Amino acid sequence: MKTRFFDKPLHFKIILVCAITNVIVFVVNIFLILGINSMSNDMEMAYLDNRQLSELSSSLSDVQDSMTEYLSSKTSESLENYYRSAQRYQDLSEALSDTVTDQSYDRMERNIKFMSRTYLDVVAQTVEAKRGRNVEKYRTYYEDATQLCEDIEAYITNLDLELFVVNSEKYTALTRAFKKFEVAGVFVMTIIMVGNVILISSLVNTMIMPLKNLANSADEVSKGNFDTELPATAYNDEIGIVTRTFNKMVVSIKQYIERLKESMEKERLLQEKELMMTAHLKEAQLKYLQAQINPHFLFNTLNAGAQLAMMEGADKTYEYVQTVADFFRYNVKNNKNDVTVSEEVELVDNYIHILNVRFSGDIGYEKQIDKRLLDIKMPSMILQPIVENAVNHGIREMGDKGKISLKVYRDAEDVCISVADNGKGIAKEEIDRILDGSYEPREQQYDNNGIGLDNVISRLRLYAERRDVVEIHSQGENMGCEFIVRIPRQKKEVSNVQSDDRG
Numbered sequence: 001m002k003t004r005f006f007d008k009p010l011h012f013k014i015i016l017v018c019a020i021t022n023v024i025v026f027v028v029n030i031f032l033i034l035g036i037n038s039m040s041n042d043m044e045m046a047y048l049d050n051r052q053l054s055e056l057s058s059s060l061s062d063v064q065d066s067m068t069e070y071l072s073s074k075t076s077e078s079l080e081n082y083y084r085s086a087q088r089y090q091d092l093s094e095a096l097s098d099t100v101t102d103q104s105y106d107r108m109e110r111n112i113k114f115m116s117r118t119y120l121d122v123v124a125q126t127v128e129a130k131r132g133r134n135v136e137k138y139r140t141y142y143e144d145a146t147q148l149c150e151d152i153e154a155y156i157t158n159l160d161l162e163l164f165v166v167n168s169e170k171y172t173a174l175t176r177a178f179k180k181f182e183v184a185g186v187f188v189m190t191i192i193m194v195g196n197v198i199l200i201s202s203l204v205n206t207m208i209m210p211l212k213n214l215a216n217s218a219d220e221v222s223k224g225n226f227d228t229e230l231p232a233t234a235y236n237d238e239i240g241i242v243t244r245t246f247n248k249m250v251v252s253i254k255q256y257i258e259r260l261k262e263s264m265e266k267e268r269l270l271q272e273k274e275l276m277m278t279a280h281l282k283e284a285q286l287k288y289l290q291a292q293i294n295p296h297f298l299f300n301t302l303n304a305g306a307q308l309a310m311m312e313g314a315d316k317t318y319e320y321v322q323t324v325a326d327f328f329r330y331n332v333k334n335n336k337n338d339v340t341v342s343e344e345v346e347l348v349d350n351y352i353h354i355l356n357v358r359f360s361g362d363i364g365y366e367k368q369i370d371k372r373l374l375d376i377k378m379p380s381m382i383l384q385p386i387v388e389n390a391v392n393h394g395i396r397e398m399g400d401k402g403k404i405s406l407k408v409y410r411d412a413e414d415v416c417i418s419v420a421d422n423g424k425g426i427a428k429e430e431i432d433r434i435l436d437g438s439y440e441p442r443e444q445q446y447d448n449n450g451i452g453l454d455n456v457i458s459r460l461r462l463y464a465e466r467r468d469v470v471e472i473h474s475q476g477e478n479m480g481c482e483f484i485v486r487i488p489r490q491k492k493e494v495s496n497v498q499s500d501d502r503g
Contacts (some may be wrong), residue, residue: 001390009238017203021196028192032185036178050167052092053160056112057153059089060119064149067123069149071142072131082127090120105166108159112152119148210239214246221250277379279463323353341415342374343409344383348406351384355391373408376415378487379463385456386419386483392480394423414487420482425474434472439446464488 045049062085093116096109124146129138154414213231218227230247233240345367352365387404407418427435435452459470466485471484 013203017200021200024196025192032188034124035181038176049163050160052095053156053163056089056092056096057156057160059085059377060116060152062315063089063123067142068089069219070127071138073132079127082123086123088122089116093120106161107160108155108162112155113158115148115152115155119152120147120454121146161351162279165308182329210243214239214243215388218246221253227254251363260490273462273465277459320354320357323350323357336394338377339380340374341376341378342416344378344380344417345369345374345406345408348383348387352389352404362400362402363395364400366403366405368405368407368409370409373410373415376489378415378417378485382456382460382485383417383419385453385478386485389453390419390421390423390483394421394425396423410489411486414486415489417485417487418482420480422480423478425477426472426481427441427474427477431472431474434471449462460485463479 063082063192066078066085070082093113096113097106097115098110098113099106100110101107122141126138126145129141133168197455209319210231210233217228231243232252233243269425352363356363358366383406387406390404395404401422404419405418405419405424407416409416409418434453435457437457457470461467463469469486471486473484474481
């Protein structure tokens with residue numbers, strides 16, 4: 001019942017509360033008014049007997065006077081007055097009680113009633129004797145009537161005095177009761193008023209409290225606190241509808257802000273990744289450019305070309321110089337982030353050719369390429385540093401027994417590029433340090449372009465957006481090493497980062 005009431009519209013609840021309190025006050029006032037009227041009637045009835053006796057005494061005097069007037073004047077008007085007063089007195093005397101009780105005033109009233117009957121008979125006889133001109137009779141009857149009138153007057157006076165005493169006591173008692181009733185009425189009205197105030201306050205508070213909670217929550221939300229406790233409501237009135245709508249709005253705004261934060265965080269990470277890719281790429285390009293002008297590297301390369309020119313003639317010299325030019329040209333041409341697997345493999349081919357010219361064909365080189373994968377995109381300047389690392393730290397001191405193997409194949413959704421050698425191998429601890437970025441190589445003993453494996457691994461992880469893009473396998477000392485690069489086949493397209501370095 002309570003739930004159904006609070007589910008009603010707000011204006012209906014307010015009108016109903018006011019109507020109920022007004023009805024309660026109205027009903028209580030009706031009972032108080034009825035009680036006051038009842039007690040007022042009782043108080044008016046207290047002296048009714050005295051008023052009746054006074055009226056009876058006055059009527060008795062009228063009968064006596066009209067009779068005397070008729071006896072003295074014998075006019076029709078006086079006779080008519082006699083009959084009228086006699087009839088009125090008879091009616092009043094017959095209204096007296098003739099009940100036999102132990103109360104003295106009841107006996108006196110009974111006596112007055114019977115004496116009045118006798119008196120009226122004697123008066124009638126007096127009038128008849130006067131009309132019959134019987135002087136002796138009407139005088140005798142007149143004297144008897146006069147005596148009876150005096151006796152009745154005496155009884156009426158005594159009865160009136162006795163009834164006055166009794167009625168005064170009743171009146172006093174009624175007055176006290178009336179005062180008590182007044183006090184009780186004021187007390188009841190006070191209780192009703194206080195009860196109504198409590199009832200109205202309770203109901204209004206029950207209706208308004210959700211609105212206060214809603215206002216407090218709205219104030220917290222306006223300050224940016226979306227984690228504030230949302231107001232709950234179990235009712236379906238206007239405030240309940242507004243509260244539930246507000247809660248949904250706050251939840252939606254909070255979810256939107258969270259999604260916006262996630263989006264901004266992703267955008268920030270993407271920007272950081274692009275910046276890191278740019279930084280690593282520029283670092284690699286810078287070191288390649290430095291390698292291009294490294295005097296020692298250029299001297300050894302050109303010296304080997306000169307020796308070859310003296311031993312074999314101009315054709316091979318041309319081929320060698322062209323290969324060196326292609327090698328350097330890659331660094332200048334591919335200054336963008338993405339290249340194809342084919343371009344990276346061609347760079348490795350040129351690099352191995354240059355080394356074999358320098359070291360008289362000591363490096364064995366074989367390839368197993370899945371040509372369907374040559375157009376797959378990958379970061380630039382990845383394979384050559386790996387091959388260079390394998391040559392310098394794996395097979396450099398093995399002479400013509402050192403071999404490099406390059407494989408390109410598909411594994412699930414990845415394109416795998418394997419660079420393997422049969423050289424010294426790498427200890428497990430060093431592999432772990434290389435993969436986590438804590439490896440610090442010993443002082444360089446050989447010519448290289450200065451791009452470390454940490455740079456290669458970092459750029460691969462940024463490109464693929466995962467960490468398992470590089471695997472290093474080595475069975476132990478002098479058991480060789482295999483470096484596997486994993487490139488996602490379905491790489492999301494990333495805008496190419498153009499280098500500002502035109503050197």
